[in-house]
Amino acid sequence: MPFSNKYHITIVGAGIIGLTTACTLLKEYPFNDNFYLTIISEKFSPDTTGDISAGYWEPYGFESIDKRILRWAGYTYDIFLSEFFSTKTAQAGLMKMSAYTLHGYHDQNKHRNNPKPQFSTLVNHFRMLNKHEIEMFNHLKPTSGFVMSTFAIEVRYYLRELQRYLSEDRRVRFVKKKIHTFRELMHQTDLIINCTGLGAKQLANDQTVRPARGQIIRIHAPWIKSVYNFDTDEGEGYIIPQANSVVLGGTFQMNDWNTEAAESDTKTILRMCAKCLPSLKQVQHGKVQVGLRPYRDDGVRLEHEKTADGINIVH
Ligand SMILES: Cc1cc2nc3c(=O)[nH]c(=O)nc-3n(C[C@H](O)[C@H](O)[C@H](O)COP(=O)(O)OP(=O)(O)OC[C@H]3O[C@@H](n4cnc5c(N)ncnc54)[C@H](O)[C@@H]3O)c2cc1C
Structure with a gap:
């Protein structure tokens, strides 16, 4: 125009x-x-x-992603990439890192035939994990997984x-x-x-339009420098480092408008994340936050x- x-x-x-x-x-x-x-x-x-969110780049929540969403996700990835190599990175709380995604318990059937996500062509350094790398996570019993370069931002x-x-x-x-x-x-x-x-x-x-309630815990764990998305016998969890904290998550509770933290969710999140990285068992303190994701059918x-x-x- x-x-x-x-x-x-x-x-x-x-x-x-x-x-x-x-x-x-x-x-x-x-x-x-x-x-x-x-x-x-x-x-x-x-x-x-967004101020509460984990700020992690990955299109999610869709079994089969709309082409326009993929274009939007690719555009965002490229913006983050150019911003990362600019002078603005530190102030913007932008971090570039490896992200491991492991499929196991619940989603075995879903990912067995087509384990490569649709967004794999949008990112740098995407590859499926080999047998030896999968074995590193044997305590989670994954059946497949991938690793890629991605971004997490401290959204505030x-x-x-x-x-x-x-x-x-x-x-x-x-x-x-x-x-x-x-x-x-x-x-x-x-x-x-x-x-x-x-x-x-x-x-x-x-x-x-409905809420998808998310609860997370922000902790101090400076030894964690990669993202982990994983599946456990208690549900899906994630560990996402940000500039000044590490986010442990999380919940995705549809139609739940409760913005108060639930002690039971906190315990489940800590237990799930420690199943992925046992060093998290020693974590005593964290900031628990709750937000309502806008979800649309x-x-x-x-x-x-x-x-x-x-x-x-x-x-
Ligand atoms: C715990 C948690 C973790 C998350 N982690 C991630 C993640 O890792 N990666 C990711 O991509 N996403 C994540 N999300 C989701 C992400 O945070 C949201 O999708 C995103 O923040 C939505 O942004 P938005 O601008 O659409 O909505 P909002 O941030 O909700 O903004 C809506 C704005 O509209 C204003 N508004 C609403 N109604 C009116 C009105 N009637 N009049 C005037 N103003 C109005 C509000 O005040 C607000 O400013 C997470 C969410 C949660 C809760």
Whole structure:
């Protein structure tokens, strides 16, 4: 779009999706003074879902991943890669490392015939683990596994950097406010981009949006420098190093709105992670956090809607 006339875009939501969408738009139109951007959000970092997350790059939650999601995931991977080799890495809390994924107990049948994930072509250094490497994890009884180079970000640092970058652009304005209906914005903007995550359930009346509750424990374990995703007799676990902590996870509890930490989940997570790396048995303290992932039955909604009132919305 050339934007020969003034064009005003409003992004609702200042989580990782809202802020990265804003940055992508600015990158797309770097010198266009006819384009204005307002970011309206009820909450900002450190109170968004991403602030709690493990910040690990890997498309997940889909048996067969939509091609558009794969393109999006590949784009994100390449951005992280270029940022890693820039001067911004430390402030953005971005780490590049090896990630081991082991399939075993629950998913034996699922991965036996096609153990290579669809995203394998997007990443560097992807390879299936050989017999000898699988044996290293014999205590988990895996049947197959792979290793790749990937990224984990400390999302609260990353969001802080995105917000700083956006505030330096005079075309961008931030407003802290809850929106109850898109109609509130219809006379002040040409286009709305809906990045409200779980908030879309009410705001966009999308009943297929549901919470997938996640509980994690942030610990101090500086000897762990790789990611481990694994399967145990108690469920799936993960160990993800970040810039200043290691995240142990986790839970994925559908339709659970409880944001309080559950002691039973904490114990299960610690037990599962110590099954993968026994050195974690000695961990006594950690910061337990809970967040609600925005989950949508048909996957991410990415479409343009023109409402009966004539409002243009990109979901
Ligand atoms: C424990 C845990 C671990 C996770 N680990 C990972 C991981 O390793 N890798 C990964 O990729 N993902 C992970 N996730 C998922 C990831 O955190 C989320 O998918 C992501 O943060 C969602 O970002 P978002 O911007 O869509 O939503 P949010 O961060 O929820 O942002 C939504 C924004 O919209 C605003 N909003 C909502 N409704 C309204 C309204 N009506 N008016 C105004 N503003 C509104 C909110 O205030 C908020 O600012 C994890 C999640 C959890 C809980």
